[in-house]
Amino acid sequence: MKKNFGSKLATVALAAVVVFCVQAGLGNAAFAAPDTERYTYFDNLPLFDPLTPLQGNEMRITFMGSMIPLPVRLAQAEMSVFVEVGWVDDPSDAYYRGKPVDQFVFDMGAGTSANYAAAKVGYRRMDKIFINHLHADHMNDLIHTYCFGPASDRKSPLYVWGSKPSGVQNPSFFNASAGGCDVAGSKASGGAYYDDGVIAFCKHIREALRWHTESFSFQTTAYSGYVRPTKESWGLPHDPVPVGDDSPNDAYALVPIELDWTKVGGVAYNNASTGAKITHFPVIHARQGSMGYKLEWTTPTGAVLNMIYTSDTKPETNSIEQAKNNGLGVDVFIHEMVVPPVVWAYKNMGLNAPPAPGDPIYAEFQRTVQAMTRVQNSSHTSQGAFGYLLGQIEPRPGLTVATHFPVADDTVASALNSVKAHCPDVEMGRDIVWSFDLMVLRVFPDRIEQRRADVSRFSFTPPSRVPGGLLPPKYRDGTGTGDPYAQIDITTQIPPTNPDGTENYREDGY
Ligand SMILES: [Zn+2]
Ligand SMILES: [Zn+2]
Numbered sequence: 001m002k003k004n005f006g007s008k009l010a011t012v013a014l015a016a017v018v019v020f021c022v023q024a025g026l027g028n029a030a031f032a033a034p035d036t037e038r039y040t041y042f043d044n045l046p047l048f049d050p051l052t053p054l055q056g057n058e059m060r061i062t063f064m065g066s067m068i069p070l071p072v073r074l075a076q077a078e079m080s081v082f083v084e085v086g087w088v089d090d091p092s093d094a095y096y097r098g099k100p101v102d103q104f105v106f107d108m109g110a111g112t113s114a115n116y117a118a119a120k121v122g123y124r125r126m127d128k129i130f131i132n133h134l135h136a137d138h139m140n141d142l143i144h145t146y147c148f149g150p151a152s153d154r155k156s157p158l159y160v161w162g163s164k165p166s167g168v169q170n171p172s173f174f175n176a177s178a179g180g181c182d183v184a185g186s187k188a189s190g191g192a193y194y195d196d197g198v199i200a201f202c203k204h205i206r207e208a209l210r211w212h213t214e215s216f217s218f219q220t221t222a223y224s225g226y227v228r229p230t231k232e233s234w235g236l237p238h239d240p241v242p243v244g245d246d247s248p249n250d251a252y253a254l255v256p257i258e259l260d261w262t263k264v265g266g267v268a269y270n271n272a273s274t275g276a277k278i279t280h281f282p283v284i285h286a287r288q289g290s291m292g293y294k295l296e297w298t299t300p301t302g303a304v305l306n307m308i309y310t311s312d313t314k315p316e317t318n319s320i321e322q323a324k325n326n327g328l329g330v331d332v333f334i335h336e337m338v339v340p341p342v343v344w345a346y347k348n349m350g351l352n353a354p355p356a357p358g359d360p361i362y363a364e365f366q367r368t369v370q371a372m373t374r375v376q377n378s379s380h381t382s383q384g385a386f387g388y389l390l391g392q393i394e395p396r397p398g399l400t401v402a403t404h405f406p407v408a409d410d411t412v413a414s415a416l417n418s419v420k421a422h423c424p425d426v427e428m429g430r431d432i433v434w435s436f437d438l439m440v441l442r443v444f445p446d447r448i449e450q451r452r453a454d455v456s457r458f459s460f461t462p463p464s465r466v467p468g469g470l471l472p473p474k475y476r477d478g479t480g481t482g483d484p485y486a487q488i489d490i491t492t493q494i495p496p497t498n499p500d501g502t503e504n505y506r507e508d509g510y
Helices: 008-032 112-118 140-148 171-177 198-208 210-215 317-327 341-348 362-379 383-392 409-422
Strands: 059-065 080-085 102-106 128-130 158-163 254-259 266-271 276-282 291-298 304-309 332-336 399-403 432-434 439-444 447-453
Touching: 059 112, 059 304, 080 112, 080 304, 102 276, 102 291, 112 140, 140 158, 140 198, 158 198, 198 210, 198 254, 254 266, 276 317, 291 317, 304 317, 304 439, 317 383, 341 362, 383 409, 409 432
Parallel strands: 102 128, 128 158, 158 254, 304 332, 332 399, 399 432
Antiparallel strands: 059 080, 059 439, 080 102, 266 276, 276 291, 291 304, 439 447
16 A cells, blocks of 8 residues: 655644643543634645646545535535546646546535635536435535536536435335324325435426526537437446436536445446546445445556545445455545534534533533434444444555544544544554545555645636537527527616617626
8 A cells, every 4th residue: 555645744733633632531632622713734734726737647636525514614615525537738728738537526515616616626527426415415516516517618418426216115105004194294295215316306406497597598508519428438327318308418408327326336437538437335324325436547557546435424334345445455535424422512502512410501412412313323423433444444545534524623633532542553644634625635656645725715717618619509599699688578677878879887897
């Protein structure tokens, strides 16, 4: 396995946290809160220009979101992991200087769109979205991307991978059919099983967004020469067919790729022309249908780089076996982690520490802890379980990344303590890190570099690139030009200039 090269600066900074953690001891470390509003480790990573072209043998992983709900916080959007591989130079493009060989979005929760824009990732590069499970924090911004991509430079369909229906029985159906209504008088409207897979999801999303998509369709939304991917060219489990009535070339075509979530190692994508292959495996999270993904990329020189993103899951064996990778190990292992129910409860209640017995809010606190414990038990990997899990993976991943985690110095110090209880030799920065928005991992055959993307909080849309000819838009005038008046009634409008030539306001916008 390769060696990791985290930042020396960051290692020094983290040492202070570790020392604190050790001095505080296991019991008090979680509550002493060295700093609840700073992630020193990340702050000390070297800055990195996200427009830096990838090297030919580089896999780049950027965290565009990293937080568990509730809430989404200003410091961390909900989950999204962006992965790019390889590079094709284009000296004629002075801004981007080329493009990656292939690229993938894993999950797309609320708030992540701003991070993509800040990192100068245009919509055309966000057309392959792999959803691990259909919790809103993993797909909220899919709607944003679907709706606004065509108005920018994604003039081609949006492809969305996800699971087939869960197969979980609808208890209301069975309770109601046994005589009468279920709890709260709900009807058995969903039948014995809900159609809760990715195809139904895309069908309903597409129709729900009809007003938006029509309203924007005075702009161009399709290439004249678009070459559609096929089941064979992308190595898909089935033909890529859009839901709804959109042309399969159109940017508002939403194309679900349904995966059999029960399969371990099922192939979601296998593109011989880019060397990228993505497989999936079931994990345990909230409801059947949750999956983890493994991306393997064969570099032009034949080396294989790989990463796993399990997303949300209870500790389970598939993730371990996938990370072992038949004894070969993986470069990057991204797995969720959750804070202890006690920490979750007191922070959600706006407290700085757990209340003592006898405190007026102690009973409420206990109820909150119990509620958080139930969420953990249905869905998540505790700090200690994460440490146990990591101890089972041999060889150890090149870099393990805990994600979906409310990061700050206090929570990270506590979590590192829990992990080290199982894996005493694990070192922050070298073996494990906690993800944060705009953390960049540059993975090479011989090393992994950790960086902090240098972005502007005031960024505009990344400069668009629309190569090739475009078809006339849906709402157009007689010349085939987009007609901005086709869908509006302008009888009450105030024009820039009156019929008598007098000016109400300048036509050029100033
Ligand atoms: Zn979830
Ligand atoms: Zn989640």
